[in-house]
Amino acid sequence: MNCLNILAWAAANDATTEGVEEGIVPIQAFWEQITSLNVVEALTFLSFGTICLLYGWRVFKILVVINFGLAGLILGMAIVERINGLNNQLAGGLVCMGLLAVLSVPLMRWSISILGAVAGGILTSALWYACGLTEQYIWAGALVGVIAGGMISFIIFKAAVMLFTSLWGSGLVVVGMLALLYIYPKSSAQVESLVFNHKWFLPAALIFPTAVGVILQNQFVKKSKDWNI
Numbered sequence: 001m002n003c004l005n006i007l008a009w010a011a012a013n014d015a016t017t018e019g020v021e022e023g024i025v026p027i028q029a030f031w032e033q034i035t036s037l038n039v040v041e042a043l044t045f046l047s048f049g050t051i052c053l054l055y056g057w058r059v060f061k062i063l064v065v066i067n068f069g070l071a072g073l074i075l076g077m078a079i080v081e082r083i084n085g086l087n088n089q090l091a092g093g094l095v096c097m098g099l100l101a102v103l104s105v106p107l108m109r110w111s112i113s114i115l116g117a118v119a120g121g122i123l124t125s126a127l128w129y130a131c132g133l134t135e136q137y138i139w140a141g142a143l144v145g146v147i148a149g150g151m152i153s154f155i156i157f158k159a160a161v162m163l164f165t166s167l168w169g170s171g172l173v174v175v176g177m178l179a180l181l182y183i184y185p186k187s188s189a190q191v192e193s194l195v196f197n198h199k200w201f202l203p204a205a206l207i208f209p210t211a212v213g214v215i216l217q218n219q220f221v222k223k224s225k226d227w228n229i
Contacts, residue, residue, distance in 0.1 A: 024135035027202070031195055034178050042179035049172025053213040056165020057158075057221055063165055064111045065101050072100030113153040116160030119167045120149020123207060130203035158221060166213030167206075174205045 037045070056063060076096025080089045104111040124145025128138050153160035181191045194201040 024138055025129055034175055035182050037179040039183060042176045045172045046176030049169045049176060052165050053169030053173060054216055056169055057161055057217050060161045060165050064104050067115060068104040068111060069097045069101035072097040112157055112160045115164040116153030117146045117150035119164040120145035126203035126206055130200040132199050162214045162217040166210045169213055170206055170209035173209055
């Protein structure tokens with residue numbers, strides 16, 4: 001079953017599960033994290049996100065190490081929790097964080113390809129959510145993006161760099177901007193209504209800056225002949 005068949009099958013099953021759909025995307029959890037930020041934190045997210053969005057191609061190696069380090073921390077804590085409960089959970093997470101962060105340096109091209117595939121999965125699952133399709137099958141949309149993003153990343157490494165750094169920056173910019181708008185009393189209610197009542201809003205807020213970032217980074221890369229992965 002190829003990716004197109006998977007997508008068609010999941011879309012066809014959308015009608016049969018319309019009445020029993022359960023919320024899979026944790027919008028409430030995301031929103032709680034965003035609204036917990038203060039002004040300084042929101043501005044930090046916004047500033048760092050802008051740098052990643054425009055100049056991620058310059059600092060992509062650092063971003064790769066950070067991404068794999070964070071993934072290792074989460075993975076290590078989850079493994080230790082399954083084995084020993086809450087005992088030594090942080091220690092296990094730190095060990096796994098260091099291991100993946102160090103391994104990502106000599107395996108930089110593979111790491112970039114993995115992050116490009118993950119970025120593709122996030123973008124297509126966002127499109128799935130924006131179209132109002134059944135959340136139970138959002139994995140189908142994500143799978144298409146992972147396959148496409150992975151193939152592109154293995155063929156054109158620079159495209160993978162621009163894709164995942166732009167998505168990373170876009171996510172930070174969106175979080176910072178939403179936090180600032182929520183802090184401002186006159187716009188907090190409108191922003192919250194957009195987040196919870198319009199499924200297209202968050203995906204559009206994420207995808208549009210990502211596309212702008214890819215376009216701008218591509219222009220910057222063309223003017224920088226000395227840049228090389």
